[in-house]
Amino acid sequence: MSTAATPVTTTPPVAAAPVKVSAIAKKGLSSRWASLAAVIIAVLWTLPTFGLAISSFRPERAIKTTGWWTFFSNPQVTLDNYRSVLSTEGANSLGQTFVNSFVIVIPSVIIPITIALLAAYAFAWIDFKGRNLLFVAVFALQIVPIQVTLIPLLSLYVDAGLSGTFWTIWISHSIFALPLAIFLLHNFMKEIPPALIEAARVDGAGHVQIFFRVLMPLLTPALAAFGIFQFLWVWNDLLVALTFAGGTPQVAPITVGLANLSGTRGTAWHLLSAGAFVSILIPIIVFLSLQRYFVRGLLAGGLKG
Amino acid sequence: MHPTSTAGKFLLMFEAILIFVAVVSVILFIAGRLGGRRSDRWVAFAFLIPAVLMLLVGLLYPGIRTIFQSFFDADGNGFIGINNYKTIFTSSDQLVVLRNTVFWVVVTPFVATSIGLLYAILVDKSRFEAFAKALIFLPMAISFVGASIIWKFVYEYRPDQPGVKQIGLLNQVLVMLGGKPQNWLIDSPLNTFLLIVVMIWIQAGFAMTVLSAAIKAIPDDIIEAARLDGVTALGMFRFVTLPSIRPALVVVLTTIGIGVLKVFDIVRTATGGNFDTSVVANEFYSQSFRASNQGLGAALAVLLFILVVPIVAYNVRQMRASEAR
Numbered sequence: 001m002s003t004a005a006t007p008v009t010t011t012p013p014v015a016a017a018p019v020k021v022s023a024i025a026k027k028g029l030s031s032r033w034a035s036l037a038a039v040i041i042a043v044l045w046t047l048p049t050f051g052l053a054i055s056s057f058r059p060e061r062a063i064k065t066t067g068w069w070t071f072f073s074n075p076q077v078t079l080d081n082y083r084s085v086l087s088t089e090g091a092n093s094l095g096q097t098f099v100n101s102f103v104i105v106i107p108s109v110i111i112p113i114t115i116a117l118l119a120a121y122a123f124a125w126i127d128f129k130g131r132n133l134l135f136v137a138v139f140a141l142q143i144v145p146i147q148v149t150l151i152p153l154l155s156l157y158v159d160a161g162l163s164g165t166f167w168t169i170w171i172s173h174s175i176f177a178l179p180l181a182i183f184l185l186h187n188f189m190k191e192i193p194p195a196l197i198e199a200a201r202v203d204g205a206g207h208v209q210i211f212f213r214v215l216m217p218l219l220t221p222a223l224a225a226f227g228i229f230q231f232l233w234v235w236n237d238l239l240v241a242l243t244f245a246g247g248t249p250q251v252a253p254i255t256v257g258l259a260n261l262s263g264t265r266g267t268a269w270h271l272l273s274a275g276a277f278v279s280i281l282i283p284i285i286v287f288l289s290l291q292r293y294f295v296r297g298l299l300a301g302g303l304k305g
Numbered sequence: 306m307h308p309t310s311t312a313g314k315f316l317l318m319f320e321a322i323l324i325f326v327a328v329v330s331v332i333l334f335i336a337g338r339l340g341g342r343r344s345d346r347w348v349a350f351a352f353l354i355p356a357v358l359m360l361l362v363g364l365l366y367p368g369i370r371t372i373f374q375s376f377f378d379a380d381g382n383g384f385i386g387i388n389n390y391k392t393i394f395t396s397s398d399q400l401v402v403l404r405n406t407v408f409w410v411v412v413t414p415f416v417a418t419s420i421g422l423l424y425a426i427l428v429d430k431s432r433f434e435a436f437a438k439a440l441i442f443l444p445m446a447i448s449f450v451g452a453s454i455i456w457k458f459v460y461e462y463r464p465d466q467p468g469v470k471q472i473g474l475l476n477q478v479l480v481m482l483g484g485k486p487q488n489w490l491i492d493s494p495l496n497t498f499l500l501i502v503v504m505i506w507i508q509a510g511f512a513m514t515v516l517s518a519a520i521k522a523i524p525d526d527i528i529e530a531a532r533l534d535g536v537t538a539l540g541m542f543r544f545v546t547l548p549s550i551r552p553a554l555v556v557v558l559t560t561i562g563i564g565v566l567k568v569f570d571i572v573r574t575a576t577g578g579n580f581d582t583s584v585v586a587n588e589f590y591s592q593s594f595r596a597s598n599q600g601l602g603a604a605l606a607v608l609l610f611i612l613v614v615p616i617v618a619y620n621v622r623q624m625r626a627s628e629a630r
Contacts, residue, residue: 035427037427068472069477118329119355119357148607232446236451239570280446299514
């Protein structure tokens with residue numbers, strides 16, 4: 001995991017490495033063409049979002065009759081789109097689903113991380129019979145696509161009288177997160193020097209004390225990394241929510257609301273643009289403020305898992 | 306019975322969290338009372354039981370159940386052998402689904418990885434590196450649903466009549482170049498490739514981040530040695546960069562490949578699987594929940610599972626190999 005520690009998004013000091021592959025490659029391509037190519041990609045990657053962002057502030061009539069680029073010659077600004085999307089009443093409003101997204105995401109992050117922490121600790125630091133076999137089994141469960149589990153899970157929820165409640169979504173997201181969470185947290189825990197754990201044991205600390213006093217403080221970055229992953233995955237999920245709450249607007253998250261709006265009112269761009277931006281805003285904020293941890297987790301998960 | 310007010314929902318949420326905290330506290334309390342090294346086994350048992358139970362009930366049992374179900378008919382009552390699988394590989398609708406899935410899996414990983422690699426090299430060590438990377442990286446935070454809406458707006462079509470202006474960027478560019486506007490999402494198989502663009506747009510940032518880290522990890526002395534040998538820029542890429550980042554490349558390609566196989570949200574939001582754009586993961590949903598054909602839905606889910614296994618196996622083997630080195 002040595003690569004995971006490299007903070008890749010920060011620009012390293014220019015003087016640190018005098019020659020780099022890419023620097024030479026760039027010289028070969030002539031740096032002007034290279035810059036041009038980079039700018040073209042960057043523009044292609046930003047323009048679609050930018051266009052929808054501008055549109056979300058334009059009046060309905062303007063959106064439907066002229067392109068968003070005319071905004072610069074004829075700027076008209078309104079917040080009406082956001083008002084109709086965010087209100088908690090009306091057929092087109094996403095206000096309720098926005099609230100539901102928060103109610104869904106918080107337990108769906110806390111529960112699997114806590115359970116995975118306990119399991120990862122047992123796998124990493126407790127010697128018991130069949131440990132490796134069980135760990136490999138958990139690791140292998142990562143390949144099960146959630147599609148395979150949905151219908152039997154749904155009938156289990158119906159039998160338990162839980163269908164159409166938040167419980168189904170909380171439980172499902174927690175289960176689906178476990179294999180990867182246990183695997184990643186186990187890897188992070190294994191990196192902690194065994195001497196630290198041994199020293200604590202010699203001092204008479206039990207597993208619970210070691211868990212809280214020695215490991216938890218060291219694991220904060222790993223928890224943040226996986227927490228963001230899980231947050232983005234749950235907030236942006238459509239399949240799980242559609243399966244377990246598709247028919248219950250009181251429970252459905254904003255992704256379901258948006259997908260429905262897109263299906264039934266595919267040309268209501270004043271609603272779709274504002275709705276999309278409301279749904280995008282929260283993950284972008286979380287993402288930008290915790291990007292460092294996200295990249296770390298990505299590299300640990302990508303290169304190791 | 307279920308709360309409908311915002312306050313009620315959050316109250317329920319806190320209740321759920323409290324119940325969960327109570328359960329975990331009990332586990333920790335019991336584990337804490339068990340002293341001495343002999344009790345290790347019991348501590349491990351207490352720590353593992355919640356995870357193992359959840360995985361057994363929530364993943365293993367449903368998985369086996371679905372495999373079983375895939376040999377039954379639409380209501381799940383009559384045993385029909387491998388007929389559902391025959392349908393997938395013979396009915397003309399399902400063959401289109403398979404064809405589209407092949408397009409997705411073949412095109413997306415390679416194009417997204419190439420763009421990510423190119424961009425990582427282009428902006429490496431430039432003055433605006435952090436900012437330039439953030440631009441490409443940001444789509445990763447956006448939901449597939451949001452991304453699909455963003456791109457549907459780019460592809461938006463207005464009838465080609467006097468006085469009607471195009472509001473979609475793609476058609477506007479086409480009109481400015483003297484072409485006729487197209488209803489892009491209707492034409493198969495072009496529409497599938499336009500949906501693939503959305504996935505590439507999202508995944509290129511992932512490829513770039515991982516590959517950029519791999520490029521930065523290449524030891525300076527290797528590069529210096531190659532440079533002293535007078536290796537050209539292209540030679541440097543071919544003989545130094547590419548071999549050094551090979552493990553990362555494999556991981557990126559396979560990770561995107563697995564993600565692409567399971568892609569559902571984009572197709573569902575952009576076209577709903579209409580106009581011959583459906584893929585296996587979307588067809589699973591349509592058959593299971595819209596067409597109420599449980600058997601076929603289960604068979605499609607199992608097919609998805611079977612398709613994912615070799616990619617994951619290859620991925621794991623590559624990781625083992627690169628770690629052993």
